[in-house]
Amino acid sequence: xxxxxxxxxxxxxxxxxxxxxxxxxxxxxxxxxxxxxxxxxxxxxxxxxxxxxxxxxxxxxxxxxxxxxxxxxxxxxxxxxxxxxxxxxxxxxxxxxxxxxxxxxxxxxxxxxxxxxxxxxxxxxxxxxxxxxxxxxxxxxxxxxxxxxxxxxxxxxxxxxxxxxxxxxxxxxxxxxxxxxxxxxxxxxxxxxxxxxxxxxxxxxxxxxxxxxxxxxxxxxxxxxxxxxxxxxxxxxxxxxxxxxxxxxxxxxxxxxxxxxxxxxxxx
Numbered sequence: 109x110x111x112x113x114x115x116x117x118x119x120x121x122x123x124x125x126x127x128x129x130x131x132x133x134x135x136x137x138x139x140x141x142x143x144x145x146x147x148x149x150x151x152x153x154x155x156x157x158x159x160x161x162x163x164x165x166x167x168x169x170x171x172x173x174x175x176x177x178x179x180x181x182x183x184x185x186x187x188x189x190x191x192x193x194x195x196x197x198x199x200x201x202x203x204x205x206x207x208x209x210x211x212x213x214x215x216x217x218x219x220x221x222x223x224x225x226x227x228x229x230x231x232x233x234x235x236x237x238x239x240x241x242x243x244x245x246x247x248x249x250x251x252x253x254x255x256x257x258x259x260x261x262x263x264x265x266x267x268x269x270x271x272x273x274x275x276x277x278x279x280x281x282x283x284x285x286x287x288x289x290x291x292x293x294x295x296x297x298x299x300x301x302x303x304x305x306x307x308x309x310x311x312x313x314x315x316x317x318x319x320x321x322x323x324x325x326x327x328x329x330x331x332x333x334x335x336x337x338x339x340x341x342x343x344x345x346x347x348x349x350x351x352x353x354x355x356x357x358x359x360x361x362x363x364x365x366x367x368x369x370x371x372x373x374x375x376x
Contacts, residue, residue: 109139109140109142109196109320110195110196110198110199110200110289110320111139111165111193111194111195111196111289111320111322112138112139112140112194112195112196113136113137113138113139113193113194114136114137114139114161114164114191114192114193114194115135115136115191115192115193115194116134116135116136116137116190116191116192117135117190117191117192118135119190124183125153125156125160125183125184125187126187128152128153128156129152129153129344129345130148130152130153130154130157130341130342130343130344130345130346131153131156131157131345131346132344132345133345134345134346137339137346139320139322139337140337141335141336141337142315142316142319142320142321142335142336143311143312143315143320143321143323143333143335143336143337144321144322144323144336144337144338144339145323145324145325145330145331145333145336145337145338145339146158146322146323146324146325146339146341146346147324147325147326147331147338147339147340147341147342147349147354147356148340148341148342148346149341149342152341152342153341153346154324154339154341155207155293155294155324156184157324157341157346158291158293158322158323158324159181159184159205159207159293160184160187160188160191161188161191161291161322162176162181162205162291163176163178163181163184163185163188164176164188164189164191164193165193165291167203167204167205167289167291168203168204168205169204169205169206169207169210170204170205170206170210170279170283176188198287200287200288200289200319200320201285201286201287201288202283202284202285202287202288202289203288203289203290204283204290204291205290205291205292205293206290206291206292206293206295207293207294208276208293208294208295208296208297208298209297274303276295276298276299276303277299277303277306277307280295280307280310281310284310284311284314284319285314285319286314286317286318286319287317287318287319288314288319288320289319289320290319290320290321290322290323291321291322291323292321292322292323292324292325293323293324294324294325294326295307295323295325295330296325296326296327296329296330301329304327304329304330305329307330308329308330308332308333311323311330311333312333312335315335326356328354328356328357328360331351331354331356331357332351338350338351338354340353340354342355
């Protein structure tokens, strides 16, 4: 465990995000599980708190600027400045903050970068056709080096035309390592139920090897992880809850028991 608790300095500000019901009056958050889930309805504050934690901890981000320098998180910096962490003293081997929507932009950007490099290599091949291989190789060297670096950094499998879900899972397989610290915002978004189960196994295995996760999620699959703690943002203030008490779980179970009756009632 790298983080044991977060203290939030009292502030009487009557404005967002201090006024979010789940966060109002919260001055300490205990983090005593290797995996902590933030759950709640849209707008309940779970992503807001996770983003603020990422800013305060200066987490590197995948897909955007690092959290404390990200322009899209400017409104949260004042709030995050009130955070103080209680740490174990050990340093994570790896750490990152990931919002699912950022990953799609990240994936498009590196694939476009690869396409641009490949197009330039084709142009060089045409320009140097009929000339010595040495001259052509000299012209290609810089782009070959850049392309190799791109593949080393992100993995060749991320650069081919796999689905978003497959690429998302491969990114986790590559980047989640033992003794790491990870903040994930709705990682289930591009994943099928089967892929969510694969991510669940990955998180569980890594947690057993010394990693720590804080995850904002809507997924009844991910939150079923036995060793996890669950914080509900549907209460004011936020509070710890059990898996069985989650509204999303109860709703899903009711639906699975009698889907047609559930739908008829909903449509009527």
